[in-house]
Amino acid sequence: MEYIYAAMLIHKTGGKVDEAAVKKVLEAAGVQVDEARVKALVASLDGVNIDEAIEKASVPVAAAPAAAPAAEGKADEKKAEKKPEEDKKTEEQAAAGLGALFG
Numbered sequence: 306m307e308y309i310y311a312a313m314l315i316h317k318t319g320g321k322v323d324e325a326a327v328k329k330v331l332e333a334a335g336v337q338v339d340e341a342r343v344k345a346l347v348a349s350l351d352g353v354n355i356d357e358a359i360e361k362a363s364v365p366v367a368a369a370p371a372a373a374p375a376a377e378g379k380a381d382e383k384k385a386e387k388k389p390e391e392d393k394k395t396e397e398q399a400a401a402g403l404g405a406l407f408g
Contacts, residue, residue, distance in 0.1 A: 308327065311327050311331050311334070312347075313355070316355045323347060324343050327343050327347065
């Protein structure tokens, strides 16, 4: 994850995401640099529009909070439906236990 964060930081500051820049950022953060991972990262970002990729990645996150309250409401309805049945079972169990005491 540090490697991706390093690339995003370099991009955000307007620098070119290359091996030397990624190494410098990682070393400054105290990360032991793996040359193969740096090369793989730089190669995978070659030709990628980072701004566009970030924008596409953040769209589902913005939509998720709107869907969450609806899901919570459905879960609450299911719990409300199950409660009366559970209460009946509990009352029956309690009555059976008291019956055993007075046998």
